[in-house]
Amino acid sequence: MHPNEELITKFYSAFQNKDGVTMSSCYDPEATFSDPAFTDLKGKEVGAMWQMLVERGQNLSIRFSNVKADDQTGSADWEADYSFSKTGRMVYNRIHAEFTFQNGKIKSHKDSFSLWKWAGMAMGPVGYLFGWLPMIQNKIRTEANTGLALYMKRKRIS
Template identity: 70%
Template sequence: MHPNEELIQKFYTSFQNKDGQTMVSLYHPDIEFQDPAFGLLKGKEAVAMWLMLIERSQNLTIRFSNIKADESKGSANWEADYHFSKTGRIIHNKIHANFTFKDGKILTHKDHFSMWKWLGMAMGPVGYLMGWWPALGNKVRKEALTGLQLYMKRKRM
């Protein structure tokens, strides 16, 4: 197994074990994370996001597969099952992740998933009907970022 494949495997194994400190230790100091829910996060924001998600997670189950990596780039598929805190609805999110590496760490991490499908699971029929509308996705992103900023302030990050 390539060392960067091992790095990705360690990242997701730590996620399964709710070990946020190990997860973020695998990130390069110049990390850039991006996904449809949070948008682009850099450095401390990316680190704080994972720590916040781990701390708040209840009934979270993570599975990962299809890890591939070479010297410069990598990818993996992962799935998350959890209850969305605002509605109590069950989420089963299927994500494809792309990575780049520098100095033996993850430099960029981009998660790709359908925001429309996620909104449908999180909000039910309204999410399915309105999930295609960019304003709804923007509202969710704004709420996620506000929550992240409050978390960072509370943790003095």
């Protein structure tokens, strides 16, 4: 197995174990992360986001597959089942991840999934009906980033 495949496997295994500290250790200090909700995280924000998600993840269950990597890039598919903390509604999310690497760490990480489908599961009928609207998606992004900022302040991560 390529060392970067081992790194991706370590990352998702830590996610399965709700070990945000180990997940964070897989990233370069200057790493970037993006997904449909958290669009432009950098540095310590990246690790803090995972730590926040594993702490809040009620009934969190993670599965991953199709791990591939070489010296420069990698990818994986993963699935998450959890209760969304704001509504208590069950979410099943299928995600494709793309990575770049530097010095044995993740340098960039981009997750892709349907924010509209996620909104429908997390928010119920309102999400299904209106989750495709830019106004609703921007509200989801704003709430996600505000939640991360509050989490980092509470945990004194700067």
